[in-house]
Amino acid sequence: MIGRFLNQIAEPVTSRWLIAVLLVILILFPWAMGEGGRYYTVLLMTVFIFATLGHAWNLLAGFCGLLSFGIQVYIGLGGFTVAILKYYLNVPVWWAMILSIIVTAAMALLMAVPLSSQHGRRNTWIGVIVAVVLWIIYEIIIVYNPGADLFGGAYIRRVIILFGIFLGALPLLKLQGAYFAVATWLIAAAVASIFNEWRVVGAGGGMNIANETTVMGRYYAGLILLVVATGVVWWLLNSRFGQALTAVRDDEEAATAIGIDIRLIKSMVFLISAPMAGLAAALYYIDAVTITPPDAFHIRWSAYAVFVVVAGGMGTLSGPIIGAIVFIIVQRFLVGIWSGGDLTLGIAAVLLILLLPRGIAGFLSDLRESASNAASKATVPQAGLGASTGAVVSVSLVPSSPALHLLPGTAQWRNLRVGMSSVAQRIAAERPDTLVILSNHRAPPSEGRTAAHLSGNLRDPDFSTFGDIGFDIQNDLPLAQALEQAGLRTHAPARAENVVDGGAMAALAQIDRNHSLPVVVVDLSGLAPSDAHGVGQKLKQAAQDLGRRIAVLGLSGLSGSALKPDINSDPGHLASADDDQANRQILGWFQSGDDAGLQSGLRSLATGRGIENHGAVLTAISGLASGKADVLCYGAIFGAGAAVVDFPAGSTP
Amino acid sequence: MSDLPFEEAVYWTLIDLANAFLTGTFIGGYYAILSMGLALSFGVMRLVNLAHGEFLIVGAYLSAVILQILPIPPFFVLIVVVPIMFGIGYALQRFLLNHVSVQAMERRGMSANFGLMAPILVTFGLGIFISHLLFAIFATDAMSIKNSLAFSAIRLSMDLSISTLRFIFFLVAIAMLILLQVFLRYSATGRAIRAASDNPTYAALMGIRTDHIFAIALGISLAISGVAGFMIGMTRTFQPFDGPQFILVAFGVVIIGGMNSITGSLVGGILLGIVQVLAGTYFGPSAQLVGGYMLVLAVLAFFREGLFSR
């Protein structure tokens, strides 16, 4: 019961009435407190400011995985914009505050801009050249008309413009983890040292924002700011865009694999978060009156934002709000008890991560889960974008030997190759989202994270003398995950050197020549026949759950020669007449759509012919088909039986 | 300048350039030592130690305080400072950072993304804590290590000279670089450090106590920071809140060199040193900092993981 109550606080969006009540209380608060409670009114306004700042940082770190230590650049720019507009143009501070959005967004745009171009490096160079030319023209204009110098000094003008060009050239959002964090910090430090030298902004001494605002006015500005910021984050999370955002946060590579434009998402969030921080800062400095570069561009601001978000709960909507309350309590109240407010903040940050790594919001929702005890099983995340009705749209069987691919000139296999290309055409015609390969090749153990994209050259040990098999595959990680959850073993290693399934890579090279289809390789090796037969159902279920159109490619020989010594015999020779008979019987079951016959018959045929290695894939494929199959060709590869079969993939369950 | 005869103008231009390159290179040695520890902890534990700057300052205070108590020649203080810093680093990794490592966070069911952030956030908090602790003890009075070398210089020609201290630091940087490489390559502990950084799970299967090994690695990282802190104290005054400005230099250096490359930190240090001195020579002292930042951003624009990243 307590947990349920706590949850309502932790996830305010779930209970509208609670928000409404809270809002009414907050709106009435300054009146209720009156003059005597002014201190608390200001304190609450500070909470609003830091919660907004927290939202800005949380958008980047919690939802995009962009750990920024340069949020102070927007603090300084936001604050100084208001100061400059007020001092030089006497713009009313509220208007100046709104205008600061343009400045902070422009700064964010400058940092994010190379990301939005497709041909990054070339466009960067073009941009740099254009900027330099414009700069030279500007310098020439200033020589004839000194009044055109808006920067108030040759040195500062050149530094600012040069710095701007560097920022424009830097693909900030492409940087990973620590590099991003440090780069943002360096940018803020650079801007700080420019402001320190700039006479227009007081050259280190700072500026005053003399203004006529009241505590009440600032309080309501803060409240509006927080409500709007919270609303924007809420909208982001619940829109279509938000689904993509969640996908990016959970697994960036997987998000790419299902066609989400990560660069766009990140730039958008980056652009939204910048004015949020800038507005919070503008209000802060309107309240503080004095702004100096060392104070406004201090790394401390990032520390505060980090604390607010981590204390509250990273990646949650309510986290920054809870965190801001904790922050103000720690920072303001503990100062009274002990002089080191920031010292306590440091210790508190360390302890929080050790004890409550998911923050207070996360802790509360954990409590809720254990309280309600309704552990509804995690469902596979929806792709969200472009989801069509999922189904198995094509089923086919192709030989598993890499030999077909590695020795393309072999005359004896001409019919098999024709069969393969015919299957390739049929699959392409169905326009599937993903190609699922059922393989009997034993997959290596997973090493944790699987890579969404793998490319390289594979030397199949059995065929090493014939050359390497090149591969370039996009793994459909969400589908792989869904299949793993359904109890199948998928094969998607973290590193290219651990790709060992030569058969699958060779078949892929033949079926999907331009590497356009995302892939999941399912490892059926050693699967009991009854389990193998259920594979089809699991594939169909996963396809429906994820809205994927999947093409299934069974990768299997018939009678095998893998374990027989005569591997180097004539390419088109079949080991024995007995094998031939068994192969034809299997193909017969396929042709007549006799799934039951195959299941019962395969076991007796299997022993001694090497078919036991293939049983799982053959059974699975047969179980997946709905009706009579089309045997496109049948032949032999180095003593082993091989066939290309096209199955009907009907919608009958 | 325009009053000078042409030959003399050329001479001074060349002297300016030579000075910039010379000074920049030798500052590079100092920068390399400032950042080597950071590169080591990132290379081995993937730890982005945001408290690195504060640890440099701790090393500086430690040296200064010990030298105030013990009247020994300045360089001998390292015999005490280095082991103490090693101990701090060892304890810190063993008792705190091992519990918030990527693996530890994954064991606690956190996402990999958060696992990467947790150590960064903890060291961030730690940095704030340390600087305020130093402030509580020493207030903001600027301190330095008094020594006779601070103002001495080695004269190469009439108009070319290098600071004796910088020269010594450069030699120390190279010696430390070689020592560290030899240690990592040829000692059993060094190999264990590399194995544990490659794959902690399977390093344990070799009987390697990864907790202990990681603690040694951070110990070494902080020991190097101790040397660096001593050097800071020898060359300039310092205050409790100077950490961020040094970590920015250190980050600049390791980003140029590649965050996990220890050799890269020497190259990065020299590059940064030269660019800073050049910017300072031609655009005034305030351009030094900005010039340095721009160099780092320019490197990042074209090498997203630095020049020598593995």
Add this chain to the structure above:
Amino acid sequence: MSTLVRKGNLFSQPGRDGQYPILTVENLSAWYGELQALFDVGFSVNTGEVVSVIGANGAGKSTLLRSITGMMNRGKTAKIEGRIDCQGRRLDKLRTEKIVETGVTMVPEGRMLFQRMTVSENLLVGAHLPRAREMAPEKLEEIFAFFPRLSERKNQPVSQMSGGEQQMVAIGRALMSQPSVILFDELSLGLAPIIVDDIYEKVRQINQSGVTCLVIEQDMRRALDVADYVLVMLEGRIVLDGRPEELSVDAITDAYFGTHEAGGHA
């Protein structure tokens, strides 16, 4: 079908065939979160034997090895219950590095070499334990004599080597710690049949030199060839065990695929 659950301290009483076992596993269960991967598994390995564990994917073979080497008791999600003893020491509560000190080591599935190191360095890391470190130079020469291919490439980074060579390094690395028991996990994985033959020949030689071997293998034929004793696992349980010559191929196949009601297990 025989059952194989024994109770009590194994050093006080002889185990299978009246011999004293070097490694015993009793009532071992293992979980990954909610998912139970091993159910009350028990068996013993006598000194100097090769014991093969066979079973399909997901039968729990690798979990068994991970349990013995202490890789299952790290953290909240994976945990084990039961008792594992080796040479008088309980392993089930120890951390991996301590288990290795007792003389048990593993050649992991997928080899898992230290990719940025050379062959020699990988081998030397294997001799990290104090007891092995002193003898490391001599042992290194021994390994190079045992795998001549490796001595030709001792200064090459392992990442540039073929799968078979990498497997040799992995085996050599395990031998460097001077173990009394080696657990081999899926040696044939991703290797050509001819190379696998070589590797298994080496396993036989290692065994003859006095090292007890527990071999996990999906390739039934090889597992039977090399073994003194065979365990067949299905769905986290041992469903069949015995000497290879006592077990019929049909019985093993049935147990392997679970196509027959395995009566031996309670």
